[in-house]
Amino acid sequence: MKKGILEGIVVLDLTRVLAGPYCGMLLADMGATVYKIEVPVKGDDSRAFGPFKNGESVYYMNFNRDKIGCTLNLKSPEGKELFKEMVKKADVVIENYRPGTMEKLGLGYDVLKEINPRLVYGAVSGFGHTGPYHQRAGYDIVGQAMGGLMSTTGWPGGEPTRTGTPMGDVLGGLNLSIGVLAALLHQRMTGEGEKVDVSLVDSVVSAMTNINMIYLATGRIPERIGNRYESTYPYDSFKTKDDSVIIGAGNDKLYGKLCDLMGEPELKTDPRFTAVKDRVANHVTMKEMVEKWTMQYTVDEVADLLNAAGIPGCPINSIDRVTRDAQIAEARNMFPEMDHPVAGKMRLTNNALKFANESADPSRPAPTLGQDNDEVYGQFLGLDAKKISQFKTSGVI
Known part of the structure; x- marks a missing residue:
C-alpha cells in the first residue's frame, strides 16, 4: 500500500458521487487505507457520469483514486454482518446517505x-x-x-448563478475531512470515538464569511457585483486590448504601487481614493481610471508589468491554459498522469496538499467495480475462497 502521512489509518468509505468521495480521496491521497464499498452490480452513481474514457467514468476515477474497491449489499443480513466485522478493524467510517438511512439499515453510529x-x-x-x-x-x-x-454570484441585474464547479460539494468534502482528522486526533489522545456531522448548506454558509458579516453588521443585503470585491478596491477584472486581466491591489501599499505603475502617483493622495473605504465607495470611477491604463496593453503585458512591480495580477485562464501552466501543472504537479487498467493513461486533478517529508500525490488508479473483493474479504477479513465465492454467487458482495 501507499505510504503517507496517514499510513495505518483504515477508512470504510460508503460515500457516493462527490462530497463524500472527495473526503475519502483526500484521506487516501494522504496515505490512509480507504476501502471504497459500493452496491453490487451498480456501484457508485457517478460511474454513470460522463465524460468517459474507454467506457470508464472520468468523474468517478478522479474522486476514487488511491482507494481499494469492493462491493457489499448492506440490505442483506450477511452484508450487515460483514460490514460490522470490517468496522471492528476500522478507524473511520464515512457516509453521505440521507440522514436516517444508516439507522434503518441497523448500522447507525449508535450501533457501530x-x-x-x-x-x-x-x-x-x-x-x-x-x-x-x-x-x-x-x-x-x-x-x-x-x-x-x-x-451573490454573477453580474448586477443578472440571474443568481451557481459556481462553475460544484463548490458546495467540495466545501462539504473539505469540512468532512477536517472534522474526521480532528476526531482522529481526539481518538489518539483519549481513546474515544466521535461522530462528525457536516451539512452542505452549513459548509456554504460558513464559507460566506465576509458576505454574511456585511448584512449582520449593517443590515444591507449583499447583491451580485460581478468580479468586484465588497471589501477592497481595485480588486476586480479590467479590460485590456485583447481580454480582461485581474488586478488585486488589496491594500494601501499595493494601491500606491499601482498608481506609480500607471504613471499617476497623484491618485495616491486623491481624496476620492485615499483609503480602502474611499476606493470601494468610488469603485466605478476607479475602474474607469485603471482601464484607461490597461487598455493600452494586452492581458499578458499587463500581467507582466503588475508582477514585476509586486502587484497581484494575472490572466483569467481558460482550463486549457491552467493545465499547461508551468507553475500549476509542472512545479506543483496539479495534473499527474496515471495508468488505469481500462481507461489507460489519463491525467487527474491533484489535491492541493504538499508536505515537506511525505507525498500526498495520487499513486493508485480508481478501482473497477468489485476489483478488490478477494483482497478485502480474504486478506482484510480473513474469509476463505469458498466463502467469498458463495457471497459472490448470492449477491452479498
Whole structure:
C-alpha cells in the first residue's frame, strides 16, 4: 500500500458521487487505507457520469483514486454482518446517505460505536443530521442556493448563478475531512470515538464569511457585483486590448504601487481614493481610471508589468491554459498522469496538499467495480475462497 502521512489509518468509505468521495480521496491521497464499498452490480452513481474514457467514468476515477474497491449489499443480513466485522478493524467510517438511512439499515453510529468505541463516524448530507430540514434531499446546487452563494454570484441585474464547479460539494468534502482528522486526533489522545456531522448548506454558509458579516453588521443585503470585491478596491477584472486581466491591489501599499505603475502617483493622495473605504465607495470611477491604463496593453503585458512591480495580477485562464501552466501543472504537479487498467493513461486533478517529508500525490488508479473483493474479504477479513465465492454467487458482495 501507499505510504503517507496517514499510513495505518483504515477508512470504510460508503460515500457516493462527490462530497463524500472527495473526503475519502483526500484521506487516501494522504496515505490512509480507504476501502471504497459500493452496491453490487451498480456501484457508485457517478460511474454513470460522463465524460468517459474507454467506457470508464472520468468523474468517478478522479474522486476514487488511491482507494481499494469492493462491493457489499448492506440490505442483506450477511452484508450487515460483514460490514460490522470490517468496522471492528476500522478507524473511520464515512457516509453521505440521507440522514436516517444508516439507522434503518441497523448500522447507525449508535450501533457501530458499540462494536468499536474508538470509531470516528463521518457523515455529510444536504442539511445535516439535526433540524427541521434534516430529512430533505440535498445536492450541491441546493447547498449553493440555500447557503446564499448563488444570490451573490454573477453580474448586477443578472440571474443568481451557481459556481462553475460544484463548490458546495467540495466545501462539504473539505469540512468532512477536517472534522474526521480532528476526531482522529481526539481518538489518539483519549481513546474515544466521535461522530462528525457536516451539512452542505452549513459548509456554504460558513464559507460566506465576509458576505454574511456585511448584512449582520449593517443590515444591507449583499447583491451580485460581478468580479468586484465588497471589501477592497481595485480588486476586480479590467479590460485590456485583447481580454480582461485581474488586478488585486488589496491594500494601501499595493494601491500606491499601482498608481506609480500607471504613471499617476497623484491618485495616491486623491481624496476620492485615499483609503480602502474611499476606493470601494468610488469603485466605478476607479475602474474607469485603471482601464484607461490597461487598455493600452494586452492581458499578458499587463500581467507582466503588475508582477514585476509586486502587484497581484494575472490572466483569467481558460482550463486549457491552467493545465499547461508551468507553475500549476509542472512545479506543483496539479495534473499527474496515471495508468488505469481500462481507461489507460489519463491525467487527474491533484489535491492541493504538499508536505515537506511525505507525498500526498495520487499513486493508485480508481478501482473497477468489485476489483478488490478477494483482497478485502480474504486478506482484510480473513474469509476463505469458498466463502467469498458463495457471497459472490448470492449477491452479498
